[in-house]
Amino acid sequence: MAAPRRRHEPAETPPAETVIVDAEIGCGHDGRAELVVSLRWSNGHVSKVVLDTEAGLRLMRNCGVAHLSELAGHSWRKILEESKCST
């Protein structure tokens, strides 16, 4: 049995990065379609974040996908990348 890890001892494996696990279309209060992404955070918690049109389009472009279902599995960090050419 492994000894319990001391308080300041680094974890043996780095925490998993936050990952998109699902996506669907929502409605914005401004009358435009929005992207609702479900994220699994590094601590295992799953929660939803709503992206407006510009952010949603950017995420899909950065992930190189043209269908909602293809977003699952991509890193949430993709949202931070600069826009790339369209697919």
Add this chain to the structure above:
Amino acid sequence: MAENFGGVEVFDLIIKGGSVVDGSGRARVAADVGITNGVIAGVGALGTDARQTIDAAGRIVAPGFIDPHTHFDVQLLWDGEARPALEHGVTTIVPGNCSLSLAPLKAEHRRGLVGMFQQIEEMPLAAFTDAFEWTWERFDGYVEAIERALSINVAPLVGHSVIRMWVMGDAAQKRAATRDEIAQMQNLLRECLEAGAVGLSTSFVDVDERLHPVPSRFAYREELDEFAKVLGESGKMLQVVPEFYATDLTIARIDQLAELSLAYAIPTTFSPLFDSAATPDNVPRTMARVEEQFARGARVWPQVQTRPIDISFSFERPSLFFARFPSWFRVMRLPRAERLAALRDADTVSRLVQETGADGGRAMLGRLRVRGGEGAPTEIVGRTLAEVADDRGEAPALALVNLSLENDLGVPFLAESVGHQDSARVGPLLAHPLVHVGASDGGAHITSFSTYGDTGFLLSRYVRETGHLTLEQAVRKITADTAEIWGLERRGKLETGYAADVVVFDAERIDRGEEHAVFDMPGRGMRYVRNSIGVDTVIVNGTIAYSGGAYAASCAGVVCR
């Protein structure tokens, strides 16, 4: 009281024979309403004379409605009736929401603020350049400018972003404020409140036309605390746009607002909060936290709109509406010239149609509706895509492409009632005692959808059709409750001594009309509006402002201080 002439009481105006729903929530009573000098002078069996009489037999007589979330700031400078809000029975509006107001504002910052209004509220540039002269910089100057021809009452908020711009200049959108700057901003807020502002608005979300965060978003927590301290000197409102895209963050903001409310004895309100199938736990979780904080004594009012949410799009710009259709999505993301070329390519169009199913998109797209506007042929406005496609002898998906091509991609299409539309969920939410009915955004988003008629929709859908609220409950929500939440003294009830803001309407007919496009903005700019249905007469401070389908240019409105 009514004037007395030789023992005979004479009112300026009597509304006779109606059913009075007085705003308190009490059951309606048959009564007359007498008005003198702009004030309710009597409610009951008033068998007295009046200079003017309105026959309200068969009608409801209620306090004028109060709309607590609008962006009429600029429209009021050329339209003191705030059309068409007034004809829906709205007699008091709150502009200046979401950190944006037209004062205090130095001349050199006008262009920057206009850009924010354009980006956030979709106001056309001409509305700020063609229709009025900027005669003010300070808040009292703006109040004076709108008061010249007001036919509706105005309870204005002052925006956090413009206060920052005044004190910090360009640094307002770059950094946190110093202690000295915060002190200057506190003094400026105090000056605005003394000039008529009913509170402060701020935003944690919005961006300007360059997609940079608005100034209010650069504030440290301490800055808002210091503002709340000033608001607490007179118990004024703090209005907030929280990070509504994430429930966890909204809840954190509710907690922050609750602490400010408790520490400084102020009311706070936030919006938007709406129901959506994509985020079904958002409203329940948010409301649970609101209930917790009210139980502690805090006042954190969630504003909830009554109308369902529609999604609109055209081929002019990319939309996530097509994120389930990869071929369509790829085409929509192309630069305009390439997009046009793709839509003219037979192979591409064949692929697009195939992707919508064996029925040519009838099930998936057929219920889309053609909207009015500059880009739509008038003969098909209001019709469904399936109807138009049948007339053209085309599959709906093909008709969508061809209609767009024939009209330079400008035809707007509408997917109706795709959010906040489930009556079984929204009805109980609106009836919740801690829900503040509002969030209309009146005067904003004008080229995207109509923000008028939410009160009529409340009374038609959730009173008449579903019965989630009684008429008395619903009227209370949009009159006395609102006045109390916002500290609007002697408004929102039909009681002796209250301001005579009154709406006379047919309870069996009141509703919002169909949405349609009009070109009445400065520079012949387009906006979507809805006219009222079933509203007979609207009285503001004792003077008829709207009657029989016509506006009266009463100029009886005031800034509520």
